[in-house]
Amino acid sequence: MGRPHGIGIVGLGNISRQYLDALGDHPAVRIAAVSDLSDDRARAVADETGARAVTVDELVRHPDVQTVLNLTIPAAHAEIALAAIRAGRAVYGEKPLALSVESGREIVDAAARAGVSVGSAPDTVLGTGVQTARRAVDDGLIGRPLAASATMVTAGHERWHPSPDFYYLPGGGPLLDMGPYYVSALVTLLGPVVAVSGAASRLRPERVIGSGPRAGETIRVEVDTHVSGILEHANGALSTIVTSFDGTATTASPLEVHGADGTLLVPDPNRFDGDVVLRGADGTERVLPVSGGYEDGARGVGLLDFIRTTPGAEPRAGGAMALHVLDIMTGVLRAAEEGRRVVLTTSTDRPEAVPFAGRERWRS
Known part of the structure; x- marks a missing residue:
């Protein structure tokens, strides 16, 4: 399988629990760093997962973070996504992609220029x-x-x-x-x-x-x-x-x-x-x-599908879909x-269909 894919999570509010339950012990990923406005909450999740509790700036540059999982409130989605992209990290976020089409297009375009992938819930x-x-x-x-x-x-x-x-x-x-x-x-x-x-x-x-x-x-x-x-x-x-x-x-x-x-x-x-x-x-x-x-899917399946997408291909839960x-x-x-x-000013292809995959397949 190779080394687990390094994840950094920004935002540890209500929705994060579902992601942590799905990803915390998954062999394909490792939660390397976490960040939250609440230091206590970040430290608690760090203790649970073995991750490091760090600032956002430290997280997007952390050497073990390959993809930033952006679980902040919608008003912060674009700011965090762009910071991750500037640091050369892929980013997968909660919905919506951004608050406006202009901000969403800025994220997608910046990712294309940087050669990194963008993904977004819902999965x-x-x-x-x-x-x-x-x-x-x-x-x-x-x-x-x-x-x-x-x-x-x-x-x-x-x-x-x-x-x-x-x-x-x-x-x-x-x-x-x-x-x-x-x-x-x-x-x-x-x-x-x-x-x-x-x-x-x-x-x-x-x-x-x-x-x-x-x-x-x-x-x-x-x-x-x-x-x-x-x-x-x-x-x-x-x-x-x-x-x-x-x-x-x-x-x-x-x-x-x-x-x-x-x-x-x-x-x-x-x-x-x-x-x-x-x-x-x-x-x-x-x-x-x-x-x-x-x-038996759970929040986080889209992130797993995202990191398994062939390099250069559009993820099923990808930026083009989220922007449209x-x-x-x-x-x-x-x-x-x-x-x-x-x-409308955007369009997208229908994402590739997902063949039936039993729980044991996406959990391994």
Whole structure:
């Protein structure tokens, strides 16, 4: 196998636990360094993993760090990514790639000039749920794809997150926070998008934190919290997406793909797995056997896939995909604000499909 790939983690908040659980004892990687605004938190993770707790500047230049795993808040994604690239390190980050298409393009272009790779969550689209649906679309089980719908409705992350402020600041909101899962799935299934339309609203100007040491504290809402969009795919298919922090729940399927000969009910792309159901034109339904993706996937699968990508090839969860998804989402928000259809400035190839890989394969 050779030496494990050296990882440096910047940002050790809530999401980091899932990455640490998946990567901490993985033989293909070694967590060499960690950094966080909280020195205590960094030291605790360093003690757990055997890594060194260092500053960000030290981490991106650490001789044992080959890839920087960027788990900071969205507002810091571009700054950390560019620092890693300047230091000659590959970078894989949490979603979204950046707060704007301009910043995202700066990251992708800087990486290309430096000869390093860029990757970005979400990696849930590499799981068996979306990848089995991808295989069904590619095999023509629903005929020509015509349309898709994606729906995400919750009451807001302040109910469970102890520090939810950034969800309601610029760069947050339901589309930029949760939309990457759904938009990445739509692009994986139906290909790139050429233009978007949208509408958005804001239910209330303040939210109350519901858990943790700040429970009962009021925070301001500075972004729209219910967003609807229409995506025009290059292949002629139309997708609709609804993301909301203003409802309580929904009975709608998380994701449906409609074709001339049938419909796919696709599991929630915020998860790695779930049943894919094919509904035929005659009304019959059947659960499709798993035919693609990483079995029992977890946060970090995309990073493992990323570091195993052939040098010079575009990673499945790569910068081109992340930039296009960001362009789609910010385009919908701009369309909602300006009341017009927005033509996108980016595109991407559909990522290469993931053959079925049992848990023992991605864990080794």
